[in-house]
Amino acid sequence: MIKNNAVLATVAFALVVTVTSVSYTFYQLYETNRAKHIDNIFSKHSLISQIYHTYLIKQISPPMFEANLALYDLNEIMEEEAYETIIREGKILKTDGTTDPYSSPSDFSEFPRIPLDSHPIITSMIEYRGKIFFWVESSRHSVLLEDQSSQAYSGVNLLSAYGTIMTILIVSFALIIYRLRPLRRLRKQIARFGEGDMGVRFRIAGSDEIALIANELDTTQNKIRSLIESRTLFLRNIMHELKTPIAKGRIAATMLSDEKQQVRFEGIFERLESLIGEFALIEEITSGNQHLEKKEYRLVDIIDGAVDSAMVDYDSVVCDVDTSIKMEVDYRLFVTAVKNLIDNAIKYSPDKKMEITVKGKEIFFINSGEPLKKPLSYYIEPFTKDHPTKDSFGLGLYIVDAILKEHNYVLAYERRGNRNCFILVPVKPSKRNHK
Numbered sequence: 001m002i003k004n005n006a007v008l009a010t011v012a013f014a015l016v017v018t019v020t021s022v023s024y025t026f027y028q029l030y031e032t033n034r035a036k037h038i039d040n041i042f043s044k045h046s047l048i049s050q051i052y053h054t055y056l057i058k059q060i061s062p063p064m065f066e067a068n069l070a071l072y073d074l075n076e077i078m079e080e081e082a083y084e085t086i087i088r089e090g091k092i093l094k095t096d097g098t099t100d101p102y103s104s105p106s107d108f109s110e111f112p113r114i115p116l117d118s119h120p121i122i123t124s125m126i127e128y129r130g131k132i133f134f135w136v137e138s139s140r141h142s143v144l145l146e147d148q149s150s151q152a153y154s155g156v157n158l159l160s161a162y163g164t165i166m167t168i169l170i171v172s173f174a175l176i177i178y179r180l181r182p183l184r185r186l187r188k189q190i191a192r193f194g195e196g197d198m199g200v201r202f203r204i205a206g207s208d209e210i211a212l213i214a215n216e217l218d219t220t221q222n223k224i225r226s227l228i229e230s231r232t233l234f235l236r237n238i239m240h241e242l243k244t245p246i247a248k249g250r251i252a253a254t255m256l257s258d259e260k261q262q263v264r265f266e267g268i269f270e271r272l273e274s275l276i277g278e279f280a281l282i283e284e285i286t287s288g289n290q291h292l293e294k295k296e297y298r299l300v301d302i303i304d305g306a307v308d309s310a311m312v313d314y315d316s317v318v319c320d321v322d323t324s325i326k327m328e329v330d331y332r333l334f335v336t337a338v339k340n341l342i343d344n345a346i347k348y349s350p351d352k353k354m355e356i357t358v359k360g361k362e363i364f365f366i367n368s369g370e371p372l373k374k375p376l377s378y379y380i381e382p383f384t385k386d387h388p389t390k391d392s393f394g395l396g397l398y399i400v401d402a403i404l405k406e407h408n409y410v411l412a413y414e415r416r417g418n419r420n421c422f423i424l425v426p427v428k429p430s431k432r433n434h435k
Contacts, residue, residue: 007180007183008177008180011173011176011177011180014173015169015170015173018169018173019166019169022162022165022166022169023162023166026158026161026162026165029158030155030158030159033153033155033158034153034155037153038093038094038125038153039094041125041132041147041150042093042094042125044072044134044147045094045096045123045125045134047072048072048074048123048134048136048145049121049123049136051065051068051069052121052136052138052143053121056121056138056140056141069145072149073147073148073149074134074145074146074147074148075145075146075148076143076144076145076146077133077144077145077146083144086126086128086133086144087126087135087144089128090126090127090128090133091126091127091128092124092125092126093125093126093127094124094125095122095123095124095125096122096123096124120138120139121136121137121138122136122137122138123135123136124136127152130151130152130154131146131147131151131152132146132147132150132151132152133145133146133147134147179208179210180210182204182210182211182214183210186202186204186210186213186214186217189201189202190202190217193221200221201218201221202214202215202217202218202221203215203218235279239276239279239280242272242276243273243276246269246272246273246276249265249269250265250266250269252265253265253266253269254266281336281399292330292333292406292407293330293331294328294329294330294407295328295329295331296326296327296328297326297327297328297329297331298323298324298325298326299321299325299326299327299358299363300319300321300323300325302327302329302331302334302335302338303317303319303321303338303356305331305335305338305339306335306336306338306339306341306342307339307342309335309336309339310339310342310343310346312342312343312346315353316346316352316353316354317342317346317353317354317355317356318353318354318355318356319355319356320355320356320357320358321356321357321358322358325358329407330406330407333403333406333407334403334407336399336403337399337400337403337404340396340397340399340400341365341400341422342354342356342365343396344396344397344422345365345366345367345420345422346367348367348369348370348420349367349368349369350368350369351368353367353368354366354367355367361426362423362424362425362426363423363424364421364422364423365421365422365423365424366416366419366420366421366422367419367420368418368419368420369420371415371420372413372415372420376397376411376412376413379397380397380398380400380401380411381398397411404424408426408427408428409424409425409426409427410424410425410427411423411424411425412424412425
């Protein structure tokens with residue numbers, strides 16, 4: 001799935017990496033700014049500790065203590081309930097200049113109690129509902145002060161910038177995917193064209209790179225279509241025009257008084273008719289215009305049809321095939337392929353016999369005789385054969401191979417003992433054939 005959508009997967013991966021990188025960068029920036037904001041506010045703790053220490057050693061009176069606090073926008077929380085709530089639910093940001101983001105109010109129970117005469121002072125900065133408080137305590141007294149001039153760090157501006165950048169990124173990648181969407185359509189059209197659908201059109205409105213490629217493909221397709229149509233028309237006209245003189249020649253041959261010459265000419269015209277028939281079949285298979293009418297048939301019925309078509313004696317073909325085996329094929333074409341294999345096996349067998357059997361999903365055509373002198377790939381090329389004969393044009397295995405490919409089979413060859421085995425091996429159909 002990913003291989004078929006590599007460009008889309010790459011774009012999605014780039015989006016994930018970009019979003020992750022930007023998010024991490026903004027998170028680090030948020031934490032840095034927040035830490036600086038806390039440090040700036042907490043810088044008051046030394047001043048607060050000094051005022052509080054002066055108050056503890058009785059150098060200033062309570063009214064003077066409150067006046068000093070008010071001078072720095074500090075307001076003492078006097079209500080006991082509010083005091084307890086803030087201490088219990090507030091988040092401790094710093095204590096005596098040491099960052100402790102995981103602290104909770106219960107942590108203060110762990111502070112050591114210093115002897116009364118030393119007057120140790122512990123100052124803690126607390127955030128509660130967006131407000132900043134300083135909790136100052138000593139061994140004999142504590143006070144909770146609200147810093148009215150400071151607010152908790154919100155990072156609204158930073159979050160706004162993050163949201164704006166993320167929106168731009170997502171919109172940009174969405175536009176990229178939208179612009180790449182014609183590629184999916186183009187890929188499907190190319191696949192249809194490869195399957196032989198000559199009516200597919202590639203043209204796309206626009207002037208971007210994808211549209212230019214699609215329009216070039218459309219132009220190329222029109223040229224290919226014209227060439228195929230010209231070739232098809234040329235071949236069909238030639239075959240049609242040749243049939244008339246061949247028919248006339250056969251009629252004329254029957255009028256010859258010399259029986260030997262008559263048989264010779266009739267053989268020549270039969271060979272010409274056979275060649276035209278093979279050319280017609282090749283043109284039909286290779287043109288890409290044929291429509292396979294695949295239906296389910298019993299294999300034994302296909303073999304019987306092939307034996308009849310080959311006009312060989314039934315005793316020459318040993319058929320060891322289960323009658324329940326069925327195949328989904330175009331009957332006319334597949335019978336032609338089997339007929340050629342039967343004809344080829346009998347023709348090159350010393351005893352003029354051959355055997356057909358099935359092993360698993362493979363169909364074997366077996367005959368005795370000499371092994372192939374060259375690889376099988378040589379014999380499936382047109383106009384190739386080992387033994388020149390008046391009855392063959394070297395197109396048999398070429399036609400067999402072309403028909404088998406249309407049915408998702410390949411032709412294989414094995415030499416087993418003194419026997420030749422031509423094997424029809426099924427292959428998995430390509431994904432393109434299932435679209």
